[in-house]
Amino acid sequence: MATIADVAALAGVSKATASRAFSRPGVVSPATAQRVRDAAEKLGFVANAAARQLAGGRTGIVALVVPTLANSFFTPIIAGAQARADAEGLQLTVVVHPLAKIDELPGFARLSRQVDGYIVVAPRGTDDLVASATRSKPVVLIDREIDGIASVAADTATAFGELAERLAADGHRRLLHIGGPEGSWQDRQRTAAVRAASERAGVRIDVIGPYASTFAAGVRAAEEVRRLRPTAVIPYATAIGLGVQYALLASGDELPVVSSEHEIVAALGLEDTPAIDVDGEELGCVAAELLIARIADPALDPVQRRLPVPLEWASR
Numbered sequence: 001m002a003t004i005a006d007v008a009a010l011a012g013v014s015k016a017t018a019s020r021a022f023s024r025p026g027v028v029s030p031a032t033a034q035r036v037r038d039a040a041e042k043l044g045f046v047a048n049a050a051a052r053q054l055a056g057g058r059t060g061i062v063a064l065v066v067p068t069l070a071n072s073f074f075t076p077i078i079a080g081a082q083a084r085a086d087a088e089g090l091q092l093t094v095v096v097h098p099l100a101k102i103d104e105l106p107g108f109a110r111l112s113r114q115v116d117g118y119i120v121v122a123p124r125g126t127d128d129l130v131a132s133a134t135r136s137k138p139v140v141l142i143d144r145e146i147d148g149i150a151s152v153a154a155d156t157a158t159a160f161g162e163l164a165e166r167l168a169a170d171g172h173r174r175l176l177h178i179g180g181p182e183g184s185w186q187d188r189q190r191t192a193a194v195r196a197a198s199e200r201a202g203v204r205i206d207v208i209g210p211y212a213s214t215f216a217a218g219v220r221a222a223e224e225v226r227r228l229r230p231t232a233v234i235p236y237a238t239a240i241g242l243g244v245q246y247a248l249l250a251s252g253d254e255l256p257v258v259s260s261e262h263e264i265v266a267a268l269g270l271e272d273t274p275a276i277d278v279d280g281e282e283l284g285c286v287a288a289e290l291l292i293a294r295i296a297d298p299a300l301d302p303v304q305r306r307l308p309v310p311l312e313w314a315s316r
Helices: 003-010 015-023 030-043 049-055 075-089 102-112 128-134 156-169 185-201 215-228 237-249 262-268 280-296
Strands: 062-066 090-096 117-121 139-142 152-153 174-178 204-210 232-236 274-276 304-307 311-313
Touching: 003 015, 003 030, 015 030, 015 156, 030 262, 049 311, 062 075, 062 102, 062 280, 075 090, 075 237, 075 280, 090 174, 117 280, 139 280, 152 280, 156 174, 156 185, 156 232, 156 274, 156 311, 174 185, 174 237, 185 204, 204 215, 215 232, 215 237
Parallel strands: 062 090, 062 117, 117 139, 139 152, 152 304, 174 204, 174 232
Antiparallel strands: 274 311
C-alpha cells in the first residue's frame, strides 16, 4: 500500500510538502500540488482525512445532540447539518441526550472527548445545566438562547404572535394556545408572544399545557378544547394539532381553526387555515456553519441568530 512518503518521492518533493498539498493546498504552488496529485493517482494513494485531523489535535467528528429521535422535527435539522459538515470534510454523528438532568453530565463529558464540537438541541434543561455540559468544546445551540453561548433559533415566537393578531382581525374572540414540552425555551417564547398579541387585540386567549410534541398528546388535549370551546387553536407543534383534529372529528365535534404546516394544510385541502413552517434544513446548516467557524477559532464572540419563520394563509 502506497504511503505519503512514496507519493513525495515520485513527485520529487519532501514528505512535508506532499502532506501540505493534501491538507492545505493553498500554501503550495499549483504546479507542485498537481504533481503531488498525479503521483498519488498513479500510486493509488488516498489521503487519510482522519489522520490529518488527528495530527492537528482534532478528530474530524462533530456531534449533533438531540433529546429524542421520536420527533420528526429533528430530521431536516440533521439533514442540513450533515450536508454542511460533509462539505467541510467533517463526520457528523447524531447522539441522543435529553440534557434535562444532572446525571446526564458524565455521558456528555465522554462525548466531549470524542468530538471537536457539538450542535445541541436541549429544550428542557436549565441554563446552568446546559452551560455546564457544553463548556469544554465549541458548541452551537439550536432553538434556544443562553447568554454567552452561540445559537441559531427559528423565530417562531414572532410568527405565533402575528398569527394571534390575524385570527383576532378575522373575528376570532376566543383563542387557545396548546403549550409544548415542560421547560421548553421555545414554548416560553411562543406563549409570551400569543398572550401579548391577544392582549393587544383585545381577545381572550387560554393557554393549556405542558404537552409533548406528539399526536397522542394532541388527542389528550382535545378534551380541554371541547371544554374551552375556542374558535381557533394555536398548537405548539403540528403533531399536537393533528391529534386534536383527529379526536374531535372522531367524536363528531365541530372543528375550530387549527394552525398547522403548509404541506398538511394543502394535503387536507383546508381553507382559511394558517400555516407556519420552520425550515429545519436551514437551521441545521446555519448551526453547522457557526460551529465550523468556532472550531477554527474558539475565541470568536458567540453569535446568536434568529431565522425568520413565514406565516401563510390558505385560500386567502
